[in-house]
Structure formats: C-alpha cells, structure tokens
Amino acid sequence: MYRKISIQRDDFDVGREWSELRAALAERVGAMAAFCGLVRDQYEENRVSNLELEHYPGMTEKSIDSIIDRAGARWPLDAVVVIHRVGALAPREQIVLVLATSSHRQAALEACTFVIDLLKTEAVFWKREVLPSGARWIESTNADRQRSTDWRR
C-alpha cells in the first residue's frame, strides 16, 4: 500500500494532492475518498482567534503510521495520504487532509472516516485555542473518544 505522511507548517493544496495521488494509482483503483478539516471559528460560546498545534517530531509520524497500518489491515486499500499541519492557524484555515483509495467506494469512504476518527484520539498532537479571554489547551471530547472506541467493535 502506498502511503504518505506529512507534518508541516505550510498550507497544502487539496487539488494538487488529489491529482498527484490519482496519477500514481494502479488501474484497478476505482474510488478515492477525501476529508479535509478546517479550523473552527467558534468553540462553545467563544470566538477563537487562533489555534496552535504542537507535535512530537518522530513520534507523531509513527502514531499516524500505526493508524494507517490498522486501516490497511481492515480494508483493501491502495493508498492513504495524511497531511497534518502544526504551528499557528487562523479560523477557516485547512488543518488536516486524509485521502484513501480502494477498488470500491465503501472501503475508501470507511477507511477515510476511520483514519480521521483515530487521528482525533491517537495521533500525537496538542491543540491550544487562543480565545479573547486567554489561551487554553483543548481536551478531546467524549464524542471523539466514543467514535474512536466504536471502531474497536
């Protein structure tokens, strides 16, 4: 299975990533699924002025690699791409891209969902929100933890 993992400060171009992956695929691939996450401008009642992402170089890549391994063991995938940004991000900026490809749509769509769900709870990143009232580290939500747990069934 082809895989690409990139942790970067710079923005990414979804169209370019999509085209590059499509060009590299085998002819049997019939489905590509994509998810792109954006920085929200609102958290609870507060307007977010900025989001800061920290990671652990070396370990973060390993944690994503392990998530892709598990996706590959579960669905017949041809490729998975994960691009995750770090540093300071403003609302509406792109923060994460997941691409998954397979022969058929169901595997590609489900694998894409699986990877983003596990990125929430198992990829080594920390998010800090800068609010008008000050900065605070974000904790994972019960809903995120539940979605991750649901995949263990």
Add this chain to the structure above:
Amino acid sequence: MAIKVRFFAALREQVGRDVVEVRAPTSGDIAGLLANMREQLGEAVVAGLTAPNVRVALNREFVNGDCAVRDGDEVAFMPPITGG
C-alpha cells in the same frame, strides 16, 4: 550519559522546560526515574506527571505502566492528545 526527559503542551508549561537531563536510575525503571526527577526538579513538578491521564513514551513509543529505562533513552510525559 543520562536520560533525556521531555514534556509537552500543558505539562511543558507546568514544568517550565521542554527537556531535562536526568541521572539514569539504578532501579532501571520509570519509578526510579521519577524518584531521581523528584530530587532534581522537586516534588511539585513530579506530582503533575503521575496524574492518570498523563501518557508516557519511551523512545517515541507509548508505554503502559512501568518499563525498563537505560542511559541514552528518551522518556516523554504527555498530556491527553488532541489531533485531527
């Protein structure tokens, strides 16, 4: 040689440093490392590292419970992660 201990996110702010060199414990485990850190950094710092939601990594792999640590290892203390 020593053990390189790293702190991330909220823990880095609590400790006030992102990395410290700690003498390798004669016991060769995380419990011994924490004891050495207590001497070096103070009780208050170490208390925050033993909270149930703090995860520990040895050489960039998560560990559950205690594990063997040696000179030259890198141990990281991490608050709950929030990716995606």
